Amino acid sequence: MSSSLPSRVTLVDVGPRDGLQNEKQAVAAAHKIELVQRLQQAGLREIEVTSFVSPKWVPQMADGAEVMAGIARPAGVRHSVLVPNMKGFEAALATRPDEIVVFGAASEAFSQKNINCSIAESIERFAPVTAAAREAGLKVRGAVSCAVACPYEGEIHPDRVELVVRLMKEIGVQHVGIADTIGVGTPRRVQAAMERALKHYPLAEVSGHFHDTYGQSLSNVYACLEMGIASFDASVAGLGGCPYAKGATGNVATEDVVFMLHGLGIETGIDLDALVDTAAWISGVLGRKPVSRVANAMLARRAAA
Ligand SMILES: CC(C)(COP(=O)([O-])OP(=O)([O-])OC[C@H]1O[C@@H](n2cnc3c(N)ncnc32)[C@H](O)[C@@H]1OP(=O)([O-])[O-])[C@@H](O)C(=O)NCCC(=O)NCCSC(=O)C[C@@](C)(O)CC(=O)[O-]
Structure with a gap:
């Protein structure tokens, strides 16, 4: 384990994709485009914009091409799908994304429910996608869902995480994101999964993706920082959930992670005030308050001032 924490951390805001994919109400493409714009203005340099999946399976992402066509593409901002x-x-x-994300799982049952195939079949599908993406000059990230537990199978052993990570590495995936899809992970269990990823990928190519269902996500981010991991997915306003993990809440809120990181003296390049404005704006569009503790605290303080 590394003795000092990273001095700089990259946050990938997955709000436009993971955050909105599970919304019951239709969210206009124009609002998704504005969300990306506001995140860029708040200093996010990596944004997961949308997904190109079956509109029958995830109707909310059916406008992916329209959203990608509508967003500004400033230099220095990476857009993934x-x-x-x-x-x-x-x-x-x-x-023209900068990066694509293939998404597999450490659980057979989740793989079937989420992408309608086994883990082995998913790797067979990802292999030509990865080769074609790299040929086109795009970076390929791999997401490993259910790296701690599965909504259908329960606890997942780190051996199973390592198997999928190794298979992704073998087909040329360049980065792995270790996902606690249902947010039951606690720091030591998350570290155990991360250790397996780090057997196959360097520190710079491993990231964490933690849902906050049980309120553990910030602790899990901290546990990963202690290992030297310096890249995390997070979702503005704590938006989100996976349609194939019922009851799972959103990702760790970007504002909450930024507040913790800045408190630790770790740079993010993100303007927390602008991010809180974005959280308030998108939550207003959706007709509710942000889930983020930091956003609500800062908004309450502003209202009282
Ligand atoms: C993977 C499939 C497509 C397989 O779905 P399938 O039904 O097995 O696919 P198929 O190849 O048999 O094709 C069936 C129909 O789907 C169409 N189709 C086939 N592929 C596509 C495509 N790419 N885009 C648009 N349409 C597509 C295809 O053209 C055909 O259309 P039809 O002839 O019936 O009109 C389906 O299961 C699917 O779309 N699943 C969506 C899963 C998803 O988006 N889940 C949420 C994201 S993952 C997540 O949130 C977890 C993560 C990453 O955040 C990390 C974590 O927290 O765990």
Whole structure:
């Protein structure tokens, strides 16, 4: 374990994709485009914009091409999109993402529910996608869902995380994101999963993706910082959930992570006030308050001033 924490951390805001994919109400493409714009203005340099999946499975992401076409593409900001297969890749490629994300799972049952195939079949699908993306000059990230536990199978052993990580490495995936899909992970269990990823990928190419269902996500981010991991997914206003993990709440809120990191003296390049404005804005669009403790605290303090 590293003795000092990283001096700089990269946050990937997954709010436009993971955050909105599970919304019951229709969210206009124009609002998604504005969300990306506001995140960029708040200093986010990595944004997961949308996914190119079946609109029958995830209707909320059916406007991926429109959203990608509508966003500004300033230099220095990386825009990623989720891709499950070659059909998704071809649609994604036409929108010029900087990065694609193939998404597998350490649980067979979740793989079947989420992408309608086994883990082995998913790797077979990801192999040509990864090769084509790299050929096109795009970076390929891999997400490993259910790295701690699965909503259908229960606890997942780190051996199973390592297996998927190794298979992703073998097909040329360049980065792995270790995901606690249902947010039951606690620091030592998350570290155990991360250790397996670090057997196959360097520190700079491993990230954490923690849902906050049981309120553990910030502790898990901290546990990973102690290992030297310096990249995390987070979702503005704590938006989100996965349609195939019922009851799972959103990712750790970006504002909460930024507040903790800045408190630790770790740079993010993110303007917390502007981020809180964004959290308030998108929550207003959705007709509710942000889930983020930091956003609510800062908004209450502003209102009282
Ligand atoms: C993977 C599939 C497509 C397989 O779905 P399938 O039904 O097995 O696919 P298929 O190849 O048999 O095709 C069936 C139909 O889907 C169409 N199709 C096939 N592929 C595509 C595509 N890419 N885009 C658009 N359409 C597509 C295809 O053209 C055909 O259309 P039809 O002839 O019936 O009209 C489906 O299961 C799916 O779309 N699943 C969506 C899963 C998803 O988006 N889940 C949420 C994201 S993952 C997540 O949130 C977890 C993560 C990453 O955040 C980390 C964590 O926290 O765990």
